[in-house]
Amino acid sequence: MKLSKKEKSKMVIEAIITAGLMFLSYYATHMLFRRVVLAFPESFKSIWVIGDVMINLEAGQVFTSTPPVIILMLISVVLVTFWRLKRRYRQYQLNHIISELHYIAEGHYEHRISHDYRGDMSKVVDSIHVLVDSTVKAMEEERMIEQSKDELITNVSHDIRTPLTSIIGYLGLIEEGRYQSNEELLKYTKTAYTKAKQMKVLVDDLFEYTRVRQKTTPLIPTSFDMIQMLEQIAADFELEASKQEMEIEVVSTLTGLQMEADTEKLVRVFNNLLSNALKYGKDGKHILIEVEKEKNDAIITIKNDGKKISPKALTHLFDRFYRADESRSQETAGTGLGLAIAQSIVELHHGNISATSDKYWTRFIIRLPLNSF
Numbered sequence: 001m002k003l004s005k006k007e008k009s010k011m012v013i014e015a016i017i018t019a020g021l022m023f024l025s026y027y028a029t030h031m032l033f034r035r036v037v038l039a040f041p042e043s044f045k046s047i048w049v050i051g052d053v054m055i056n057l058e059a060g061q062v063f064t065s066t067p068p069v070i071i072l073m074l075i076s077v078v079l080v081t082f083w084r085l086k087r088r089y090r091q092y093q094l095n096h097i098i099s100e101l102h103y104i105a106e107g108h109y110e111h112r113i114s115h116d117y118r119g120d121m122s123k124v125v126d127s128i129h130v131l132v133d134s135t136v137k138a139m140e141e142e143r144m145i146e147q148s149k150d151e152l153i154t155n156v157s158h159d160i161r162t163p164l165t166s167i168i169g170y171l172g173l174i175e176e177g178r179y180q181s182n183e184e185l186l187k188y189t190k191t192a193y194t195k196a197k198q199m200k201v202l203v204d205d206l207f208e209y210t211r212v213r214q215k216t217t218p219l220i221p222t223s224f225d226m227i228q229m230l231e232q233i234a235a236d237f238e239l240e241a242s243k244q245e246m247e248i249e250v251v252s253t254l255t256g257l258q259m260e261a262d263t264e265k266l267v268r269v270f271n272n273l274l275s276n277a278l279k280y281g282k283d284g285k286h287i288l289i290e291v292e293k294e295k296n297d298a299i300i301t302i303k304n305d306g307k308k309i310s311p312k313a314l315t316h317l318f319d320r321f322y323r324a325d326e327s328r329s330q331e332t333a334g335t336g337l338g339l340a341i342a343q344s345i346v347e348l349h350h351g352n353i354s355a356t357s358d359k360y361w362t363r364f365i366i367r368l369p370l371n372s373f
Contacts, residue, residue: 002116007092011085018084022077093121101128109136152320155336159202163195170195205337209320212265212344219262219348221373226257226298230289233270237278244282246304248274252291257298260371265345272338273302273364281306281362293370297351300366309357317355318343 003011100113109132113125170188179185211217227250234248241248270289277287281304290301309317320340346353351368 003089003092011088014088015081015085018081019077022073022080026073090121093117097121097125097128104132109139155320156202156206159336160199163198166195167192167199202337205341208268209337209341209344212341212348215348217348219372220264221260222263223258223260224263226259226300227252227254227291228256229263229267230270230291230300233267233274234289237274240278241287244278246278246282246285246287248287248289250289250291254291254293257291257293258370259298259368260373261349261368262372265348266368269342269345269366270300270302272342276338276364277302277304277306277362280309283307294367296370298368298370300368301363302366303361303363305361307362308359309355309362314355314357318353 097113097117100111104111112129112132117125170192173179174185174188179188231250234250237248274287281287284304284306287302287304290303292299292301318339320337343353346366346368349368349372351366351372353364353366356363356365
């Protein structure tokens with residue numbers, strides 16, 4: 001750290017004052033010692049003090065300025081002066097650090113204090129840098145959260161406005177009596193009803209998404225057999241799969257896999273993944289659910305042999321409101337929250353989910369600990 005001219009001048013003055021005070025202190029001690037010796041001569045006869053320091057009472061003199069004493073005095077002056085200057089230098093270092101810290105606090109978060117410090121001061125500077133970095137990171141996360149909230153409101157408003165416009169439009173036609181027959185009336189009411197159900201699905205998914213995104217969301221532990229649960233879920237989708245001429249099968253070398261987790265939330269995960277496989281894998285014929293055990297983890301892979309997902313889409317699959325098929329029909333329309341909800345639920349169980357896709361299979365791979373609690 002470079003000192004300013006003013007600080008250097010102050011340190012020189014302090015060195016001079018400190019040395020002067022030390023010499024004055026020595027002189028005062030010398031005079032006091034001399035007076036005491038001369039006042040009580042009988043008590044100090046033939047005393048040797050520090051080698052050549054001798055009290056010569058017959059001559060009426062007290063020698064306290066011999067070379068050993070002078071050397072000790074000079075050493076003490078140097079040591080005390082050095083100690084005082086070191087303290088003053090540390091104070092200047094601290095002032096410089098505080099000044100730069102104020103500069104950072106004014107909004108210059110990219111600024112870093114120079115590393116021209118040693119010892120404890122270096123540790124203080126490093127700690128300040130860690131604190132600033134963590135603060136900047138927290139601020140950036142806060143900014144991203146605010147931006148995320150704005151995007152959420154925008155997306156929800158857009159997805160609600162479309163069906164809501166249709167509902168208002170068709171109900172307006174009915175209110176004004178602008179229909180020619182009961183068949184047309186039923187058509188209007190059916191369309192409004194369908195749009196209302198779409199809105200309800202969106203609201204339900206949005207509620208579920210915001211709930212599972214919170215890390216404090218409670219999980220209700222239940223002991224269950226993962227393979228048995230997946231077979232039951234697959235059976236629930238058999239009718240829908242048969243309509244699309246697809247087959248759902250659970251495949252595993254295990255006869256059972258006992259786990260402890262929140263079954264209600266995990267059922268939501270697998271329902272979302274199977275629904276996606278039926279919607280976007282309809283070009284294929286098979287949906288396989290593979291179950292494996294690796295140490296203390298269960299690995300569940302849900303794959304379909306439908307159309308390959310592009311590498312660009314794969315990187316955004318778990319983003320909320322993202323839909324890989326922007327040209328989907330109303331029948332296959334979704335809220336774009338299903339995979340985001342699935343990911344949040346898996347992470348609540350301290351697991352992870354990923355996706356891969358090639359010309360043969362599109363896979364969703366889930367790794368869950370056998371005991372999430």
